Amino acid sequence: MSDKTQATQPLKFADIDEWHYETDVAVVGYGGAGSCAAIEAADAGARVTIFELLSAAGGSTALSSAEIYMGGDGGTRVQAAVGHQDTDQAMIDYLAACAGPQADLDKITAYVQGSPAHFDWLVEQGVPFKDSEYKERAIMALTDDCLLYTGSEKAWPFNTFADPCPRGHNLEVEGDNGGPLFMKVIQEAVAKRDIEARFDCRALTLIQNQDGEVCGLRIREDMQEKNVRAHRGVILSAGGFVMNEAMVKKYAPSLLKCSVPIGNSGDTGSGILMGMGVGGAAINMHEGFVSVPYYPPASLTYGVFINAQGQRFINEDCYHGRVGAYVLQQRGRGVYLVLSVDDYGDYETVSYLGATVAGTGETIEELAAELKLPEGQLEQTLATYNQHAADGADPLFHKSADWLKVLKPPYVALDVTPGNGAFFPYFTLGGLDTKPSGEVLTPEGNVIPGLYAAGRTACGVPRRGAGYNSGISVGDATFTGRMAGKAAATRTATH
Amino acid sequence: MSDKTQATQPLKFADIDEWHYETDVAVVGYGGAGSCAAIEAADAGARVTIFELLSAAGGSTALSSAEIYMGGDGGTRVQAAVGHQDTDQAMIDYLAACAGPQADLDKITAYVQGSPAHFDWLVEQGVPFKDSEYKERAIMALTDDCLLYTGSEKAWPFNTFADPCPRGHNLEVEGDNGGPLFMKVIQEAVAKRDIEARFDCRALTLIQNQDGEVCGLRIREDMQEKNVRAHRGVILSAGGFVMNEAMVKKYAPSLLKCSVPIGNSGDTGSGILMGMGVGGAAINMHEGFVSVPYYPPASLTYGVFINAQGQRFINEDCYHGRVGAYVLQQRGRGVYLVLSVDDYGDYETVSYLGATVAGTGETIEELAAELKLPEGQLEQTLATYNQHAADGADPLFHKSADWLKVLKPPYVALDVTPGNGAFFPYFTLGGLDTKPSGEVLTPEGNVIPGLYAAGRTACGVPRRGAGYNSGISVGDATFTGRMAGKAAATRTATH
Numbered sequence: 001m002s003d004k005t006q007a008t009q010p011l012k013f014a015d016i017d018e019w020h021y022e023t024d025v026a027v028v029g030y031g032g033a034g035s036c037a038a039i040e041a042a043d044a045g046a047r048v049t050i051f052e053l054l055s056a057a058g059g060s061t062a063l064s065s066a067e068i069y070m071g072g073d074g075g076t077r078v079q080a081a082v083g084h085q086d087t088d089q090a091m092i093d094y095l096a097a098c099a100g101p102q103a104d105l106d107k108i109t110a111y112v113q114g115s116p117a118h119f120d121w122l123v124e125q126g127v128p129f130k131d132s133e134y135k136e137r138a139i140m141a142l143t144d145d146c147l148l149y150t151g152s153e154k155a156w157p158f159n160t161f162a163d164p165c166p167r168g169h170n171l172e173v174e175g176d177n178g179g180p181l182f183m184k185v186i187q188e189a190v191a192k193r194d195i196e197a198r199f200d201c202r203a204l205t206l207i208q209n210q211d212g213e214v215c216g217l218r219i220r221e222d223m224q225e226k227n228v229r230a231h232r233g234v235i236l237s238a239g240g241f242v243m244n245e246a247m248v249k250k251y252a253p254s255l256l257k258c259s260v261p262i263g264n265s266g267d268t269g270s271g272i273l274m275g276m277g278v279g280g281a282a283i284n285m286h287e288g289f290v291s292v293p294y295y296p297p298a299s300l301t302y303g304v305f306i307n308a309q310g311q312r313f314i315n316e317d318c319y320h321g322r323v324g325a326y327v328l329q330q331r332g333r334g335v336y337l338v339l340s341v342d343d344y345g346d347y348e349t350v351s352y353l354g355a356t357v358a359g360t361g362e363t364i365e366e367l368a369a370e371l372k373l374p375e376g377q378l379e380q381t382l383a384t385y386n387q388h389a390a391d392g393a394d395p396l397f398h399k400s401a402d403w404l405k406v407l408k409p410p411y412v413a414l415d416v417t418p419g420n421g422a423f424f425p426y427f428t429l430g431g432l433d434t435k436p437s438g439e440v441l442t443p444e445g446n447v448i449p450g451l452y453a454a455g456r457t458a459c460g461v462p463r464r465g466a467g468y469n470s471g472i473s474v475g476d477a478t479f480t481g482r483m484a485g486k487a488a489a490t491r492t493a494t495h
Numbered sequence: 496m497s498d499k500t501q502a503t504q505p506l507k508f509a510d511i512d513e514w515h516y517e518t519d520v521a522v523v524g525y526g527g528a529g530s531c532a533a534i535e536a537a538d539a540g541a542r543v544t545i546f547e548l549l550s551a552a553g554g555s556t557a558l559s560s561a562e563i564y565m566g567g568d569g570g571t572r573v574q575a576a577v578g579h580q581d582t583d584q585a586m587i588d589y590l591a592a593c594a595g596p597q598a599d600l601d602k603i604t605a606y607v608q609g610s611p612a613h614f615d616w617l618v619e620q621g622v623p624f625k626d627s628e629y630k631e632r633a634i635m636a637l638t639d640d641c642l643l644y645t646g647s648e649k650a651w652p653f654n655t656f657a658d659p660c661p662r663g664h665n666l667e668v669e670g671d672n673g674g675p676l677f678m679k680v681i682q683e684a685v686a687k688r689d690i691e692a693r694f695d696c697r698a699l700t701l702i703q704n705q706d707g708e709v710c711g712l713r714i715r716e717d718m719q720e721k722n723v724r725a726h727r728g729v730i731l732s733a734g735g736f737v738m739n740e741a742m743v744k745k746y747a748p749s750l751l752k753c754s755v756p757i758g759n760s761g762d763t764g765s766g767i768l769m770g771m772g773v774g775g776a777a778i779n780m781h782e783g784f785v786s787v788p789y790y791p792p793a794s795l796t797y798g799v800f801i802n803a804q805g806q807r808f809i810n811e812d813c814y815h816g817r818v819g820a821y822v823l824q825q826r827g828r829g830v831y832l833v834l835s836v837d838d839y840g841d842y843e844t845v846s847y848l849g850a851t852v853a854g855t856g857e858t859i860e861e862l863a864a865e866l867k868l869p870e871g872q873l874e875q876t877l878a879t880y881n882q883h884a885a886d887g888a889d890p891l892f893h894k895s896a897d898w899l900k901v902l903k904p905p906y907v908a909l910d911v912t913p914g915n916g917a918f919f920p921y922f923t924l925g926g927l928d929t930k931p932s933g934e935v936l937t938p939e940g941n942v943i944p945g946l947y948a949a950g951r952t953a954c955g956v957p958r959r960g961a962g963y964n965s966g967i968s969v970g971d972a973t974f975t976g977r978m979a980g981k982a983a984a985t986r987t988a989t990h
Contacts, residue, residue, distance in 0.1 A: 006937075006939050006941070007939065008774055008937050008938055008939055009707070009774070009937075100749075101748035101749050101751065101752070102748055157826070157827075210507075212504070246940075247938070250776070250778055250928070250938070251778060253596035253597055254595075254596050256596065257596070273938055273939065276774075276776075276938055277774065279503055279504070279771075279772065281745070281771075282938075283745055283746060283780075284781075285778075285780070285781075286779075286780075286781045286782075287781075309807075309891040309892070310891075311806050312804075329824060331652070331892075332652075374890035374891055375890065376879065377879070377891070380875050380879065384871065384872070384875065395869035395870065396804040396805075396869055396872070397804070397826075433745070442501075442503050442504075443503055443742070443745070443768055443771055443777075444501050444502065444503055444768065445741075446501070
């Protein structure tokens with residue numbers, strides 16, 4: 001067999017003369033999406049085999065905080081226990097606002113309506129959630145408390161579309177260990193089923209019959225290319241493409257202004273490419289999550305972001321990923337977070353940001369001069385901000401009164417100009433277009449029989465950096481994994 | 496044969512039992528790209544057949560002003576005659592800045608280096624250019640004068656990357672009639688060759704052999720599906736997808752905030768879809784040109800654009816398409832062009848904008864109140880602007896001193912909020928990834944043998960709304976058409 005097998009060049013079913021493995025449902029990638037897909041497929045009565053590139057399960061889910069985003073009518077057990085009343089409508093409206101013009105309302109609706117049951121299913125698998133709330137403004141809970149705001153729910157303009165409700169569910173574990181714990185628990189759930197997991201297997205390309213049906217895939221294992229027959233379906237849950245620099249440059253080059261790609265080393269886009277090879281549409285490929293992790297400490301939220309024109313451009317109480325998206329849009333050289341030194345707090349010990357001090361000043365004039373901003377601009381911007389903050393209002397960007405405070409000297413400005421050293425992690429948000437069932441669609445909207453995608457390999461509920469929130473990727477991966485597992489297991493193949 | 500033939504489902508060569516037409520090079524679409532492709536292919540000795548969906552040639556080129564963007568080392572005859580010295584480096588640097596992170600430097604370099612010869616080739620075909628310059632700030636020349644600035648060459652930040660030089664070449668014809676004249680002339684050039692042009696033919700899908708080579712296509716003509724054998728290659732020059740609303744919604748939904756799709760009725764994405772169907776990568780699919788045509792009258796350039804925060808956000812002397820891209824990015828409800836009534840001039844008779852008056856005022860305070868802007872913001876913004884304008888400087892957005900003038904009462908504000916009635920024409924900028932030769936590439940960068948794309952069906956030199964300029968689409972279409980025609984005609988097929 002050729003060494004040149006490429007993801008986008010499917011093999012023909014008729015050309016395969018030996019099947020090395022036979023299964024009903026072949027799952028590519030053993031992360032959050034793949035594990036949940038495998039469980040559901042097995043529970044629906046299918047033989048299931050997982051093929052994982054690396055030597056262990058985990059995927060990018062294991063690297064994440066795994067704050068799973070759930071809520072909706074009736075709420076989850078935790079939402080109810082701590083007294084938050086959520087509704088499907090509020091959650092749908094919020095997620096639709098997050099996704100903006102790219103929103104897939106069918107997918108959002110399925111996700112929301114299935115959300116309380118998803119919580120229960122996770123608990124059944126052994127995922128532990130404590131009936132408690134974490135009330136700080138944080139990127140992640142470092143305690144074992146559960147429920148927290150993980151996006152821009154309380155911030156403008158999202159709070160004009162839906163009543164805010166916290167929906168991030170942190171696992172019951174101390175520290176930033178939700179992802180590893182989630183994968184440990186879910187692997188145990190996989191192990192309880194008759195599911196085969198093969199490691200160190202690189203999925204190369206799909207195998208398709210003359211009617212366009214996906215019938216299996218080719219993998220490389222032990223230096224050998226092998227053919228896998230999947231009688232009911234193949235599920236691509238192999239992550240995104242953030243680790244494939246050439247692909248990022250081709251599809252989402254704006255992200256290369258950021259500093260660190262976030263993902264598993266397997267996030268090379270191979271799943272997306274395999275899907276494209278059999279005619280799947282890859283959509284939203286230009287979009288990514290970009291973070292400017294300026295909190296903790298939460299007190300930095302009292303500051304104001306300033307561009308090279310000395311203008312504010314965002315309500316600083318929104319989610320750090322939304323700030324990241326807008327920071328990338330600013331023109332000219334220089335983006336700063338201007339603070340009262342009083343609010344600088346324990347920045348140097350607790351922050352992930354790594355931004356250097358761009359300037360300080362006993363007066364605004366002094367700071368503005370150090371930052372080389374156009375004369376008078378910072379002075380005007382801060383005078384306006386302070387005057388409004390004193391009244392508890394922000395008529396420009398509607399920052400919540402909770403985070404409005406008159407900035408007082410001495411001042412400090414952190415340099416959050418992309419490329420100047422601050423930490424700008426990023427990952428991609430594009431993937432295969434799918435139905436809520438996980439069935440992969442062509443650009444014309446037809447289903448490719450036998451092919452499913454889940455997690456970051458698909459383009460799911462999260463669609464925009466400017467409307468991202470934590471918990472939605474693992475939420476989407478685990479939920480869409482389940483949907484794809486169910487759908488694949490119950491499909492009647494025509495061959 | 497099935498009625499369900501879909502663009503993304505190629506037919507198998509082995510399944511074709513009858514060839515209704517045989518040619519060397521089949522060209523899909525008879526617009527600017529297709530006509531130039533056909534001429535070059537014929538001149539290289541190939542039999543050529545053009546298949547056009549509509550009953551006449553033209554494509555979107557015929558609907559355009561056809562200000563062809565050309566320049567580079569030595570300049571064109573017109574640049575030289577009117578005394579502009581251009582260089583390859585300046586033109587490459589400018590076009591790279593226009594395309595931003597999406598720039599394809601190989602393609603830009605080929606375009607620039609081939610540009611003076613392209614001018615000569617067009618003249619040989621009979622395209623008339625007068626050795627004169629049009630010096631007004633305009634979207635198009637309405638006289639028969641030739642050379643004009645058609646982008647943001649003189650505007651910040653582009654003027655920091657390259658010395659400005661005008662490169663838009665308007666045809667020698669009065670009124671906005673460049674496109675129709677261009678297509679008339681080029682059709683005459685086609686007619687001089689032994690090129691067959693078939694009208695009312697809908698290209699349905701490609702025909703591919705077992706090695707992945709494109710060998711022809713299926714068309715519908717006279718209510719019948721017919722197979723076309725193309726011995727050397729198929730050139731897809733069928734325009735973009737702006738007229739396919741479902742496809743715009745899937746790939747470039749932000750554009751749907753605009754008002755009027757600009758294009759030929761054949762711009763349904765069929766060429767892009769056919770290419771995707773045989774494994775071609777569609778890239779940059781989210782991008783589009785968006786115009787806020789606020790000039791003519793040029794005097795509106797003296798005004799300032801204001802967002803819902805009462806902030807300026809752009810240098811108003813840049814290209815109207817760049818303004819469009821930034822207008823779409825503003826947050827909150829309300830984008831206005833604030834003017835001295837003195838500069839309003841003959842807006843109502845000469846403008847394409849169609850924006851209504853949102854407010855007027857004898858004082859800034861009065862205008863700000865009518866616009867319901869946050870208190871004091873417009874006052875501050877205009878005080879700063881006026882103070883700088885008096886000094887001939889714009890330290891915020893570096894608007895040229897030529898367009899800086901202290902704004903004086905009475906004032907008027909035009910409503911350029913998207914959706915409030917102003918004319919926001921748009922078209923798409925995504926397409927098939929190609930080499931400078933026009934060869935179509937897979938997502939992994941491999942050539943699909945026998946397949947070429949040109950003009951808007953490919954993703955060419957223009958890549959961003961925020962860096963678009965007039966003349967680059969027809970420039971790219973005619974140039975890449977020629978490259979594809981040459982390459983296809985000289986390819987040695989393996990079958």
